[in-house]
Amino acid sequence: MPRKPRVEYAGAIYHVMSRGNRGDPIYRDGRDCETFLDTLDEACGRTGWRIHAFVLMGNHYHLLLETPEANLVAGMKWLQGTYTQRFNARHKLWGHLLQGRYKAIPVDRDAGGGYFPTVANYIHLNPVRTKVFDLGQEKLVDYRWSSYPLYLRPSKRPEWLVVDRVLGALGAGDDRAGREWYRKHMQKRVLEIAGNDTPRESDPAWDKIRRGWFFGSDDFRRELMVRIDDGLKGKRASSFSGEAIREHNEAEADKLIVQGLGKLGVLPGQLEGMRKGAPAKMALAWLVKKKTVVRNEWISERLSCGHPANIPGYVRRVELADGGQLAELKEILKSED
Incomplete structure (x- = not known):
């Protein structure tokens, strides 16, 4: 547990x-x-x-x-x-x-x-x-x-x-x-x-x-988040629970989204204007699910993807993509640059 x-x-x-x-x-x-x-x-x-x-x-x-x-x-x-x-x-x-x-x-x-x-x-x-x-x-x-x-x-x-x-x-x-x-x-x-x-x-x-x-x-909370981040290195985040870990995971997921937007050439303010099933949103949802353990509710709200139940389908489509725009976006997000 x-x-x-x-x-x-x-x-x-x-x-x-x-x-x-x-x-x-x-x-x-x-x-x-x-x-x-x-x-x-x-x-x-x-x-x-x-x-x-x-x-x-x-x-x-x-x-x-x-x-x-x-x-x-x-x-x-x-x-x-x-x-x-x-x-x-x-x-x-x-x-x-x-x-x-x-x-x-x-x-x-x-x-x-x-x-x-x-x-x-x-x-x-x-x-x-x-x-x-x-x-x-x-x-x-x-x-x-x-x-x-x-x-x-x-x-x-x-x-x-x-x-x-x-x-x-x-x-x-x-x-x-x-x-x-x-x-x-x-x-x-x-x-x-x-x-x-x-x-x-x-x-x-x-x-x-x-x-x-x-x-x-708030400064003390940020200090603790850094200490939690250091303490989790080399450990599975899913092995921990609680509000502190939830905040930590969401902060990490947000960093991934900001980095991903930069790689895709999308401005943060443009996300809300995209349709909920836009390829860029699906690719970002895939990245977050692949790298973190945040809940679908958080992802759907952060990316303006509509109902949280949409997230598993988006992630699966990107994961299985073997050509086309979704595959290209996936490769861009996988790059270390």
Whole structure:
């Protein structure tokens, strides 16, 4: 089954989330939470990871994780595998604890865009958003299994927890005044969520965090596309899936079309004026299908070919052409010049 690509590079930052198999709990009590944090501590020691925010919920966890070295995949394999072994040993279980592949969304580290503190807030406010405790009786700082209380209590922090980036992006320092400002900032966000009938929609950016394949600016997206392109060299694109790969494939297909138009002596603006079954359009559709795995819907829209169901027939006609205009166009597009 096609899989989503992992974008790994030194200095990358990810929003990592993993959920229990079938939605089952991955922490049955406080001792399990302590075991996970001990395992995370070991993982950070092995990999050099820096954690900027975390929260452990009943059946899932979130991390805002930085990899000084390009070792996300190796580190996550060790972290999740080791915790699963320890959980199963304690509870006398066997088999998978976590559901499928973990989610790892690259996060733009550009301080000007506000992406970093937005993800940290999303993580720290998770207990409020999912209503796992009574806001009338407890405060967010009372939720033990989060990095938020540790932001306010520096003496309790593990070495791998880094708070400077999040606080700095909000204009606060890691001193008494800065921590008090952050406490008030978070309390304000708690009240906003508590007064909202749809807590998940309290911040418009949260939907992008939940659904997107990256979180950042357009420049960051373009940077990631280049990294994905480098990572796919020598591999079959059809072995991967997901929105990132779809964008990558469509970008590659568009390059082929632009190059093909140049070879055929056709101006980009002339495509729309041609009939949907024009030989040049059929030849370009053949080229794209031969070199990429983009969908027929994209090709038909890009080339103004009418219904997507037309594309297979066009491709077949060009492939079988053994003389005439279609064969000539095919040979032109096959040339390396």
